[in-house]
Amino acid sequence: MSNGGSNQPRPTRNEQREAAREKARVLREGQKKRERRNKVLLQGGVIVAVVAIAALIGGLIFNNIKPDGPGPANMASDGIVLTGVDGVVTPTETPALAAGATPTPTVPDDSGTVANIVTYVDYLCPYCGDFETTNADSIRTMVESGAATLEVHPIALLTNKSAGTQYSLRAANAAACVADTSPESFFDFNALLFENQPEETSVGLSNGELKSLAEQAGVSSLSSIEQCIDDTRFKAWVEDATTRALTEPVPNSDLASITGTPTVLVNGKQYGGSLTDPAEFQSFVLQATGETFSESNSTPSPSPSPSPAP
Structure with missing residues (x-):
């Protein structure tokens, strides 16, 4: 009887070990x-x-770091100068600064009959808003009558205070766009930016709202200004102008630099009074102008002639 086993011989231990090693x-x-x-x-x-x-x-990097371009026209001093006569405000036209060029300080009227008002403003700064709300009408009256000139320097100190939208920088760029293409509308656009000033730490106005304000100001070449706002064309210039304001001497004054906004000067003298009392600023303007008039009209007394020796 068969047990059904294999006819193959059982592997030896050595063969089993070799097979295991091979496996x-x-x-x-x-x-x-x-x-x-x-x-x-x-x-x-x-x-x-x-x-x-x-x-x-x-x-x-390519999309967010744009090469420096020229600054806006009519802001060769980093600010736009507005003068007036018979109720008409006229911007002083100047060529655009080349990229990296040094601004040309404005030559002030030192006759003592005109108040040279210079402001450094951030359009998100609430204190700037207080000063503008309080004094905008009287400054406009002084400029329109020819009693004062106004030089506005838009800068961006509060770029990081608008929930990531960089409103401070965008608003200063928009002001530069208007100064560049439609300077005759700058006075009104500047006023509208403060009349519609958003709160600090809010998202600020959108580009569309900035364009709407430019249209309300009656700008010419609206489509060009709208593109300038969308492209943030003068971003590099705003940043450079802000750095210069914070680190370099303020022209026609004794200030080593500005330390905050608003910085307001009249005939080179810094205003440090109330931001909410219009009478106080008007008094300061009269005082500063009077001092300039006295200085410009003072003449040294002639030295006495020596008497002949007897």
């Missing part, structure tokens, strides 16, 4: 092949990821 060798080689394949795939994936990240970063 282990095959498994090890398979594992090594898989590890090499995974390593190649991993390295390739890392390289692709690095290239993608580098491309993304490069794109962000």
